Amino acid sequence: MAIDWLFVSEVTISGLLVGLMYSLVALGFVLIYKASGVFNFAQGPMTLFAAFALVSLLALVPLGLSLIGVLVIMVVLAYTIERVILRPLVARPPLVLFMATIGLGFFLEGLAQAIWGTQPRGLDIGITDTPFTLAGVLISRMDLFGAGISGVLLFGLVWFFQRTRTGRALRAVSDDHEAALSVGIPLRRAWTITWAIAGIVALAAGILWGARLGVSFSLTLIALKALPVLIIGGFDSVPGAIIGGLIVGTSENLAEVFLGPSVGGGIKDFFPYLLALVFLWARPYGLFGREIIERV
Amino acid sequence: MLECKNVHVSFGILKALNGVSLHIEKGEILAIIGPNGAGKTTMINVISGVYHPTPGRIFFEGKERTFMPPHPVAALGIARTFQNVALFKGMRVLDNIMIGRHLHMRSGFFSQGIYWGFGQKEEIRHREAVERVIDWLEIEHIRKVPAGMLPYGLQKRVELGRALAAEPKLLLLDEPMAGMNLEEKEDIARFIIDANEELGTTIALIEHDMGVVMDISDRVVVLDYGEKIAEGTPEEIKNNEKVIKAYLGTAGRR
């Protein structure tokens, strides 16, 4: 059976590009995990919220102003979250915080539904989805744009955390709250900043995925797709999110195309999770995650 | 009763134990002492089965059990307490000590669920055993209190209770008196001696308080930087040059 290499490369490239977009979504989780030590279940609803807000604002003001508007909204949201949820729960075990984010997720979802209803909205950011060819390989313009923006954001954030003072402070906070406090890093502000950045990431992810799929509740499912990315890459690693995303995007595409037809399709929905399960066995903390060591 | 031969344990490049051999006689109280970081807790963890020696061998009651994981080790009759109190904070004192009886309980899944009959009889039988331990340790007044709410001294006592409830052959105590005042120490020391004399339990304990060590132990093993530097009766150890040097450094004598 001859393998259509052109086809394979198209599928692979498309997978890589989508993968980068998954990485962006995963990044939101990584940021919060690094800062607050908790998996932010509400990241998906936050993404949805940001996307809806943008759609509404776009109807009133041009793109630039809308973006700034949503940014402001997300910062306010981050601040509120820090005050209402994080501060009272600061001394509790991570499981409690996680469950609080579940509650937050429900709340935001309900709020989004209440404000914007359940109809999907289209999001037009001016990119036409006409594919173009590169060396005979078909590439989706939308995919490329999405991957490009994700890439820029991802590397920008990596730079931010490694090179800037604020970034380093945030990393200190994620390592050890008390030690960070003792060196004079204002914990609450650090958290607010991190959640705000996560909010911005959510916005970016919301825009890219919203433009791709339309703004509706399926966006929250995309967030859940980020979980296998996190398992594979590690919950607290930004490079891990990048690599993990690429792996998930590519493998899910390839699996769907090559294995899909023989099992009735729909493999895309769960293949990343299957992969994640394998990783959970072999490398529980992901490729780049840090192992939790307990002393008896 | 217990014999460790040439035990080496490394964590990455850090060598915690470097060829330590020690043995514990049946019925004795052995103290393991040494400066902080000497590897005492690591040694206890090896005996408990949490770490496995690489290389090294461990024998319990004559049979080799070098690579046994922790819970079969417990089934052999080895119980322990922990340096940082490892009580189950969400459970009451009574439940914490009852779980010490875990390996002795015989009720199966369905007997427990149906409860009427065998399940209930088992619960009552073991409750009686646990109440004996509670009486003995004089903690009746707190038996329904969630363990997480107790003051430190009482927590340590409950932990001792949990270990004793297992009716172990060998009891390992990791700094059972850390952070206690004189009175509390005397109480615990009394309990340790009583457990040894009345119940016949062999005891190995890690302890920093030299007075206690001298008073209650039959033999002492001294570790420093992962090696055994001395072994003998408390008298012999007290005057051993190497031991003094390890604790105080070379300048001056006590």
Added chain:
Amino acid sequence: MFYRECGNYKATYKEDMAIFPIPLDKWGFFIILIFAFLVVPFMANDYWISSIIIPFLIFSLSALGLNFLTGYAGQLSLGHAAFMAVGAYGSVILYGRYEVPFLLSLMGGGLVAAAVGTLFGIPSLKIKGFYLAVSTLAAQFIIHWAITHSKWVSGGGVYATVDTPPLYIFGWLVDTVVKKYYVSLFIVVAMVLFGKNLVRSRTGRAWMSIRDMDVASEIIGVSQFRYKLLAFAVSSFYAGIAGGLLAFVYYMAANIEEFHLHLSFKLLGMIIVGGMGSVLGSFLGAAFIVLLPLFISRMVSSWGGLFPADLLANLELMIFGGLIIFFLIVEPFGLARLWITVKDKLRLWPFPY
């Protein structure tokens, strides 16, 4: 004055360890049981029984199952609804296609669910916390896919729904609401009693020790392997039975769409609000979730249609989410602990000190 613990001395350990050591509690429980068995079917109207009470009972059972796993054994699970689905399909297929008697079918569905649950619980031997949660989430997606893509399961229709044939138990046709109620009630009560006994015995203690400090638990002699997998098995069994019951007396079909991810989260929310590590908590949480929409719609309608109908569903979600956060901050042990606190205050009533 009435509600006393002092003066209430136990002469034997047996009395002390009873499920209801305080006489008033015990009598209260019996009264509730009598009420449930004898009074409710005659007093309540069909709507209440079929749409409120039956789902309440069944979801309590499922929540209890989740409580075993997450509240007692400390293993976070986000795929509970999927195991319910397995039980639903399992029992309906056994009964409808292979004509296995009802009770055996139900148990069969439960056992299949238990097996599947144990399989997805295997990672718990190596990983904890969120990582484990992801494994259970994988269960949700994989099981969903498996059921919708398996012709053998779904019978090859466009949708993966399998209708339940009429229910006969020992030749007795269960068609009225009241009969369905009794079936559910018997099964739920039996299983809850079993569960409560399990939890106050060796198994419950072993689970809690794993939750609180698993390393120490193993050193004491609790086999992590056995008890973690047991938690998954028992929890999924209860989920499977609950799913089966839903298929037979509530939805009248096994429909994968009813056992979606959202339900898994709702169940988790139920035990958070109701109280983790508490049998009573499972019921309180389920009651809360079942009654909340009613309560909101009453409130909204009494404000005379100021809000559109859409708002109901959204408000429910928002209040649910808000309450989860509220309980976590204020009373992490949920309504069950709140109840105990109220009882404590009653002990001393009317003397505050």
